Amino acid sequence: MFDPTAFENMKVVMEGGFYDRDLDGEIRIVDRNDIINSAKMSRRYDITFTDNAEGLAEIFCTFTMEAGLDNLAAELLPKVQSEKLAGCRISVNFTIKHQKDPQVFQEIREVLRQIWGSGRKIEQTVKYNVENMKAPAETETVISFKRLVHEEQIDDLNEMITYMAASIKALRKIQI
Structure with a gap:
């Protein structure tokens, strides 16, 4: 029998939280990936969901959790590594299709900053087809946390699902 890693424990709790909300x-939930990279000895888990608003613009949220060899070694070999590295990197990504309007880009950023706080790193990437200017743009906004998340914070991590769902609801209010 083996002792599950912090990554595995956090993944199971988050996955349960997402699927409970899906069942309710x-x-x-529209996509899920659980990737083990044996070349780099790393793990990545992501799950993508949307709300149940029918006939409205596409808004997706992807929760991503990653742990590398340094994180695993810190947990399994505490004498060799600092236990401060025993955790995961977390990011939340919102993908929205909308009209090509710079005001919309700013509104998306401001809505997410109000919900997630100014202490988070928020980056936006906008994609559109230059050959078809009538086609909608796609904004990808990534919220990163400037620190590792540790197993002791598992309850806070699960609470993030509420923030993600609230973010989609708030983004729906933008005229996209």
Whole structure:
């Protein structure tokens, strides 16, 4: 029998939280990936969901959790590494299709800053087809946390699902 890693414990708790909300009809899960990279000895878990708003613009949220060899070694070999490295990197990504309007880009950023706080790193990337200017743009906004998340913070991590669902609801109010 083996002792699960912090990554595995956090993944199971988050996955349960997402699927509970999916079963309750609060969100709709559309994709999930659980990747083990044996070349780099790293793990990555992501799950993508949306709300149940029918006929409205596409807004997706992807929760990503990553741990590398340094994180695993810190946990399994505490004498060799600092236990401060025993955790995961977390990011939350919102993907929105909308009209090509610079005001919309700013509104998306401001809505997410109000919900997630100014202490988070928020980066936006906008993609659009230059050959078809009538086609919608796609904004990808990534919220990064400037520190590792540790297993002791597992309850806070699960609470993030509420923030993600609230973010989608708030983004729906933008005229996109």
